[in-house]
Amino acid sequence: MAWSSPIIAILENDDIDKIPLKRQITEDEESWIGSLMAMGGIFGPLIFQYFVQTVGRKITVTVIAFPFLVAYLISAFSETIWLFYIARILMGVGVGGMFSILPIFVVETVEDINRGLLQASTTTSLMLGLLFSYSLGPYVSIMAFNLVLASICIIFVPIFWFVAPETPYYLITINKEEQAMKSLMYLRRKPSEDLQKELETIKLHLDQLKKASFLDIFKTKIAVKAFLYSVALTTFQQFSGVTVILSFAQNIFDATGSNIPPEICSIIVGSAQFVVSFISPPFLDKIGKRILLLIAVSGAILAEVVLGVYFYLEDNGNDISSIGWLPVVSLVAFITFYNFGMGSIPWAVMGEILPLNIISKAAAVATSFYWFTGFFLTKYFTSLSNAIGMAGTFWLFAGFCVLFDLFVYFFLFETKGKSLKEIQAILNK
Structure with missing residues (x-):
């Protein structure tokens, strides 16, 4: 997701020798590079939801690495803007698939008591990747950066394939009960009596579910509420603006006029993301997702309002030299609160509340809409900021966060420690 931040900065560099295109990119090309990942994200969930039902969860998660691998290899050797466009779409296909399939894999492999912790830990892995991009990207060539990323994909595939089991839920759906028990033994390391009880619980739950079509998302109260x-x-x-911030981090910092180099600001933000992603998981199972999300969104509102004030003062000719540190602090605060709950909890809740018979289809549609929104925001971020200013743009994002907080307060219920069956019962009220 952060790939575009250092790459766009290089493609805008005054030193033409560092640019594989042998020219600087235009503002329109910049917006396409920033936004096409989100366009690919629209189609990724739809593609991989087919795989997750036909070949299983394990194979699907493994295959998700290949769009990334091809995209990085294309980017490493690209000398035309169109190849960068294609690479960004392929990255989006992989990201969209990852966002829609990983929650399913986690929910179907982890015990209820540990579910929140592991779901949050996936955000830690994501933040490590973002920090890696911010730290390496600005200091090496585009070719070297992408070849390093491609090598990581190559390493991931055999490790995941030999370490991760297929989920017991999927194995039962294809009538492989013996293999499902082996999967549970590998995952739980518990006495066989306990595993047999859990296996029977899974079978009972799946027996109550009927094979569903896309339209079944809208046929029951539980399904409709969970989907909405x-x-x-x-x-x-x-709409909190997170994809825009991650995609254009160096550009945003450059616009602040701060005396701290933009690439250093990006590394500071990336480091904050990574550190906070370690801090937040234990809170999930202590105070619950709903309260944590309310706190996180409220903090994000404050951070974006303050950042908007900074840009407002700058746009109106005020002397801001004494507060040049404020944009960095504001964005670090935003990212801190984002990783404290805004980043992981919506996806964790989606994996918990969607009924298993519609989860792949519903998650695919929800994730595709998420990336459609991301494409719209990243494509027109530059135009929006030119029209209403950076101040207005961040205040607009803060306004959407206010609506986010209200939705969580009035509609979201706590899922901490509840089984999938208990969650479905709450949705049916």
Whole structure:
């Protein structure tokens, strides 16, 4: 997701020798590079939801690495803007698939008591990747940066394939009960009596579910509420402006006029993301997702309002030299609160509340809409900021966060420690 931040900065560099295109990119080309990942994200969930039902969860998660691998190899050797466009779309296909499939894999492999912790830990892995991009990207060539990323994909595939089991839920759906028990033994390391009880619980739950079509998302109260909650949570997350901030971090910092170099600011933000992603998971199972999300969104509102004030003062000719540190602090605060709950909780809740018979289809649609929104925001971020200013843009994002907070307060219920069956019962009230 952060790939575009250092790459766009290089493609805008005054030193033409560093640019593989042998020219600087235009403002329109910059917006396409920033936004096409989100366009690919629209189609990724739809593609991989087919795989997750036909070949299983394990194979699907493994295959998600290949769009990234091809995209990085294309980017490493690209000398035309169109190849960068194609690469960005392929990255989006992979990201969209990852966002829609990983929650399913986690929910189907982890015990209820540990579910929140592991779901949050996936955000830690994501933040490590963002920090890696911010730290390496500005200091090496585009070719070297992308070849390093491609090598990581190559390493991931065999490690995941040999370490991760297929989920017991999927194995039962294809009538492989013996293999499902082996999967549970590998995942739980518990006495066989306990595993047999859990296996029977899974079978009972799946027996109560009927094979569903896309239209079944809208046929029951439980399914409709779960789907609408999932779309609302993920869409509000996108309208917080997070994808814009991650995609254009160096550009945003450059616009602040701060005396801190933009690439250093990006590394500071990336470091904050990574550190906070370690701090937040234990709170999930202590105070619950709902309270944590309310705190996180409220903090994000404050951070974006303050950042908007800074840009307002700058745009009106005020002397801001004494507060040049404020944009960095504001964005670090935003990212801190984002990783404290806004980043992981909407996806974790989606994986918990969607009924298993519609989860792949509903999650695919919700994730596709999420990335459609992301494409719209990243494509027109530059135009929007030119029209209403950076101040107005961040105040607008803060306004959407206010709506996010209100939705969580009035509609979202706590899922901490509840089984999937208990969650479905709450949705049916």
